[in-house]
Amino acid sequence: GAGVSQSPSNKVTEKGKDVELRCDPISGHTALYWYRQSLGQGLEFLIYFQGNSAPDKSGLPSDRFSAERTGGSVSTLTIQRTQQEDSAVYLCASSLSEQYFGPGTRLTVT
Amino acid sequence: DQQVKQNSPSLSVQEGRISILNCDYTNSMFDYFLWYKKYPAEGPTFLISISSIKDKNEDGRFTVFLNKSAKHLSLHIVPSQPGDSAVYFCAASIAGGTSYGKLTFGQGTILTVHP
Numbered sequence: 001g002a003g004v005s006q007s008p009s010n011k012v013t014e015k016g017k018d019v020e021l022r023c024d025p026i027s028g029h030t031a032l033y034w035y036r037q038s039l040g041q042g043l044e045f046l047i048y049f050q051g052n053s054a055p056d057k058s059g060l061p062s063d064r065f066s067a068e069r070t071g072g073s074v075s076t077l078t079i080q081r082t083q084q085e086d087s088a089v090y091l092c093a094s095s096l097s098e099q100y101f102g103p104g105t106r107l108t109v110t
Numbered sequence: 111d112q113q114v115k116q117n118s119p120s121l122s123v124q125e126g127r128i129s130i131l132n133c134d135y136t137n138s139m140f141d142y143f144l145w146y147k148k149y150p151a152e153g154p155t156f157l158i159s160i161s162s163i164k165d166k167n168e169d170g171r172f173t174v175f176l177n178k179s180a181k182h183l184s185l186h187i188v189p190s191q192p193g194d195s196a197v198y199f200c201a202a203s204i205a206g207g208t209s210y211g212k213l214t215f216g217q218g219t220i221l222t223v224h225p
Binding site for chain 1: 201
């Protein structure tokens with residue numbers, strides 16, 4: 001497809017379980033970003049990959065959060081030992097200049 | 111510390127009139143500003159941007175104004191259409207003359223355009 005895709009679209013998990021969220025960026029886009037939007041809040045930056053440079057992890061809220069980008073394309077955001085406050089919509093964006101967003105993954109931790 | 115603020119949670123406008131959405135920022139290092147539009151269950155869609163070297167950028171019905179001394183930007187939509195009803199997010203980055211960089215977002219303003 002032409003746009004950024006994310007999977008799954010919805011994920012319900014029990015507190016304490018690990019989850020993996022996937023992002024397929026637009027082909028050829030060198031930069032990839034993860035954000036999250038909690039209920040009633042704006043988008044919060046999590047992590048940023050640019051080419052082969054070391055990722056900017058400054059927005060990750062705790063060491064339970066990690067992300068990788070394989071082969072400069074697909075990215076996976078992993079949340080270990082999920083907590084209820086992790087419930088949010090997780091959005092991925094890719095860019096050459098302006099950022100184009102995927103539809104997001106709605107994560108609910110029960 | 112909220113570095114980008116949209117102080118109006120919602121705005122209601124009549125079709126055909128002007129919609130003005132406002133945004134304030136505190137970090138003087140921001141040099142690139144963007145507006146995104148978001149419909150429910152979709153990701154944000156890029157609308158328009160402006161570099162800090164400009165004070166106005168226009169694209170069709172959308173115009174963004176930047177007042178650096180006041181650390182304020184606004185989005186004008188003229189004329190407003192019912193299809194413009196969505197959540198509008200203001201965002202800023204420290205891009206160093208490019209448009210790269212992580213974005214800091216405001217909380218969003220819900221725009222409703224009534225027929």
